Amino acid sequence: MxxxxxxxxxxxxxxxxxxxxxxxxxxxxxxxxxRQAGRSLPEYRKVREGVPMLESCMRPELVTExxxxxxxxxxxxxxIFFSDIVVPLKAIGLDLDIKPGVGPVVEQPVRTRxxxxxxxxxxxxxxxxxxxxxxxxxxELGATPLIGFAGxxxxxxxxxxxxxxxxxxxxxxxxxxxxxxxxxDLLDRLADITAAFLKVQIEAGASAVQLFDSWAGALAPAxxxxxxxxxxxxxxxxxxxxxxxxxHFGVGTGELLKLMGEAGADVVGVDWRVPLDEAARxxxxxxxxxxxxxxxxxxxxxDTVAAKAREVLDAAAGLxxxxxxxxxxxxxxxxxxxxTRLVEYxxxxxxx
Numbered sequence: 001m002x003x004x005x006x007x008x009x010x011x012x013x014x015x016x017x018x019x020x021x022x023x024x025x026x027x028x029x030x031x032x033x034x035r036q037a038g039r040s041l042p043e044y045r046k047v048r049e050g051v052p053m054l055e056s057c058m059r060p061e062l063v064t065e066x067x068x069x070x071x072x073x074x075x076x077x078x079x080i081f082f083s084d085i086v087v088p089l090k091a092i093g094l095d096l097d098i099k100p101g102v103g104p105v106v107e108q109p110v111r112t113r114x115x116x117x118x119x120x121x122x123x124x125x126x127x128x129x130x131x132x133x134x135x136x137x138x139x140e141l142g143a144t145p146l147i148g149f150a151g152x153x154x155x156x157x158x159x160x161x162x163x164x165x166x167x168x169x170x171x172x173x174x175x176x177x178x179x180x181x182x183x184x185d186l187l188d189r190l191a192d193i194t195a196a197f198l199k200v201q202i203e204a205g206a207s208a209v210q211l212f213d214s215w216a217g218a219l220a221p222a223x224x225x226x227x228x229x230x231x232x233x234x235x236x237x238x239x240x241x242x243x244x245x246x247x248h249f250g251v252g253t254g255e256l257l258k259l260m261g262e263a264g265a266d267v268v269g270v271d272w273r274v275p276l277d278e279a280a281r282x283x284x285x286x287x288x289x290x291x292x293x294x295x296x297x298x299x300x301x302x303d304t305v306a307a308k309a310r311e312v313l314d315a316a317a318g319l320x321x322x323x324x325x326x327x328x329x330x331x332x333x334x335x336x337x338x339x340t341r342l343v344e345y346x347x348x349x350x351x352x
Contacts, residue, residue, distance in 0.1 A: 005242045006217065007178055010181050010207070011142055011143045011240070012141075012144065012145040012146075012180050012207045014141060015077065015078075015108065015144065015145050015207075016028055016029075016030040016077050016161060016181075017030040017032065017077040017078040017145050017208070017209060018208065018245065018322060020246070020247065020288060020321045020322060020344075021208060021245035021266060021267050021288055021321060021323065022266075022321065023288050023320040023321035023352070024321070026312065026352070027351070028346070028347045028350045028351050028352065029313065029316070029322055029346055029347075029349075029350040030077035030078065030293075030323050030324065031076055031323075031324040031325070031328075031342070031346050031347070032078040032079075032080065032147070032325060033070070033074075033075055033076065033078045033329075033330050033339060034075055034080070034249070034325060034326060034328065034329040034330065035328055035329030035330040036070035036074065036080065036330055036339070037066045037069055037079075037080065037082045038078060038329075038330060038332070038333055039068055039332035040148070040330050040333070040335075040336055040339070041069055041070065041073065041336055042333070042336075043069050043073075043312045044066055044069055047062060047065055047066065048066070052092055052097075053098040053117070053208050054084065054086075054087070054097065054098055055064065055086060055098075056082075056085045056220070057082065057084055057087050057129075058087075058129045059129065060129050060132040061136070061138055062132055062169060063081070063083070063129070063133040063137075064136040064140065066230050067080070067081055067082045067137055067146070067236050067243050068081050068140055068141070069134075070339075071141070071144060071341060073339075073340050073345055074336075074340045075087075075340070075344070075347075076155075076283070076343055076344050077144070077145075078097040078144065078145045078146070078147050078207075078208070078289055079137065079141055079144060079145070079146050079147065080146075080147040080149060080210070080256055081130075081133070081134065081137070081146060081147065081148050081149060081164075082202060083130070084098060084147070085150065085151025085155065085156065085212060086098065086104045086156075087130075087158065087197075087216075088122050088126075088127070088150065088158065088193050088194065088196070088197040089129070089160070089193070090165060091122060091126040092119065092120050092121075092122050092126060092193065093118070093120070093126050094118060094119075094160075095107035095108060097172040098222075099329055101115075102158050102164065102165065103164060103165040103304035104164060104165070105163065105164040106159060106160055106163045106164060108159040109161055109162065109171070110157075110161055110180075110186065111161065111171070111175075113182055113185075115234060116182075116186060116189060117188075119189045119193065121192060121193070121199075122192075122196040122197055123196070124200050125204075125279050127197070127209065129183065130197075130200055130201060130204065131200060131203075131204045133185060134146065134148070134201060134204035134205050134328070135204055135205065136206070138204075138205035139190055139252070142310075144183075145207035145208060146205065146206050146207055146208075146308050147199030147206065147208045147209065147210055148198060148202060148206030148210075148248070148254060149198075149201075149210040149211070149212060150194045150197045150201075150208060150209070150211060150212070150235075150319070151197050151211075151213075151214070152194065152211045152212060152213035152214075152216065152231075152232050152235070152248075152250075153187040153188075153190040153191045153194060153230045153231035153232060153343045154187065154215065154216055154219070154229070154231070154232070155186055155212065155213050155215045155216065156181075156190050156193075156194070157186055157190055158172045160177055160186075160190075161186075162231070167272045169215065169218050170302060173218075176223065176227050180227065183227060184227070184230075184231075186266045187227075187228065187281065187301060188230075188231055188234070188264070189229035190231065190340075191231040191232070191234040191235050191238075192234075192260065193236050194211070195234065195238035195239060195318075197234065198238075198239050199238070199239060199242075199289050200337055202239060202242045202244055206244065207233050207244060207245075208244050208245040208246070208247065209239060209244060209245075209246055209247065210235070210246075210247035210248075210249060210269070211232065211235060211246070211247070211248050211249070211265075212249055212250070213232065213248065213249070213250040213253070213260070214250060214251055215250070215251070216228065216250035216252075216253050216256060216260070217250055217251050217252025217253045217254075217256070217271075218252070219256070220230035221256055221259060224256050225259055226258055227262050229259055229262070232248070232260075233262075233263045233264050234262040234335070235296075236263055236264025236265065237264055238247075240264065241328075243301070245266045245267055245288075246263070246265050246266050246267070247266070247267040247268075247269055247290060248260045248263060248264075248265035248267070248268055248269060249268075249269025249290070250269070250271075251271050251328055252271065252273065253271065254271070254273050254274040254282075255278075257274070257282040257283050258271065258281055258282050258283055258284060259312045261283045261284065261287045262284075265277060265287065265322070266287065267287065267288040267289065267294075268283050268287050268288075268290070268292050269289075269290040269291055269325070270288055270289055270291035270292040270295065270327065271288065271289070271292060271324075271327040271328055272292050272294035272295075272327030272328070273293065274292070275292075275315045276287060276289055276291060276312065276315040276316045276322070277315045277316070277317075277318065277319075278315075279291075279292070280319055285320070286320070287320070287321075288320060288321030288322065288323065289319055289321070289322055289323075290323040290324075290325050291312070291323075291324075291325050291326070291327050292326070292327040293308060293309055293312050293324075293325075293342075294308070294325050294326070294329060295326045295327065295328055295329065295330060295334070296328055296331070297309075297329075297332075298326075298334050298335070298338045298339065298342070299324060299331075299333075299334070299335075299338075302338070303340060305342060307339070308347050309324075309346060309349075311346055311351065312324065313346070313349060313350060329337065332344075
């Protein structure tokens with residue numbers, strides 16, 4: 001499928017997940033979890049043993065197995081493609097790595113206009129392992145949708161400018177405030193790379209995509225609107241023609257929810273800080289919402305988990321569309337059985 005083709009119904013079209021994204025009636029509230037394929041699963045730790053993170057993202061058979069693991073174990077309503085937000089940056093030749101216990105580390109941070117020359121366009125030939133893995137996955141998943149994903153331009157820029165994870169984003173924000181033209185050009189370049197990465201995933205068979213702007217919560221609304229939103233909107237616009245749902249998520253973005261929807265999302269992800277009924281008021285009509293159980297609730301007893309999940313479902317009762325998820329990713333020490341029970345509870349409690 002290309003962006004100019006009329007989307008055709010697929011095996012996943014009538015799935016609860018895609019129906020909820022389209023704000024249509026569902027047989028039950030669909031559930032999936034960010035970071036559902038990861039360190040909380042013993043089977044994941046086993047297959048990843050001795051394999052560096054970025055290498056594991058480039059082995060199609062391994063990507064397929066890891067992506068399928070939570071679908072088998074938890075009976076979630078969607079799979080999310082196992083990858084990392086820095087994969088497209090690595091694919092275009094940037095010297096970076098994911099260091100255990102630290103995160104992405106960039107050998108030469110992007111600080112000057114000359115550094116932009118290192119950010120060349122991404123082509124499908126740069127990521128053949130993505131196309132191959134998604135082909136394998138869609139055959140295995142059948143009627144279960146696969147969510148593709150990418151990091152949003154601001155979050156990618158934060159890593160590139162800082163050189164790694166940051167709590168303050170002082171270098172990124174200094175560029176944004178002090179050299180707005182360079183900042184805008186950097187985010188525009190990253191928007192093109194991100195859009196190309198999402199297109200590869202959609203054309204290979206992904207049924208939806210999620211843009212992770214993990215660190216957008218560090219921004220004031222005016223700064224987001226003026227200095228970040230144009231690049232995110234460019235990404236969403238670039239994939240609009242494919243007709244697949246577009247999800248937008250960030251952490252600590254309660255003050256940005258309306259803007260994140262306006263950037264072009266069909267579904268706005270909400271972290272645990274804002275109840276879904278209030279989030280719906282902020283976002284406005286015409287959008288589905290995704291979220292938003294606090295991930296730490298899963299460390300309590302099963303009755304407490306059920307009660308807290310019920311609170312989320314009650315807050316979502318009036319929504320046009322709701323995809324149940326956590327308010328952030330699954331924490332590594334989470335008991336996998338707690339996730340399985342949560343999926344079963346939501347499915348049972350919302351069965352129509």
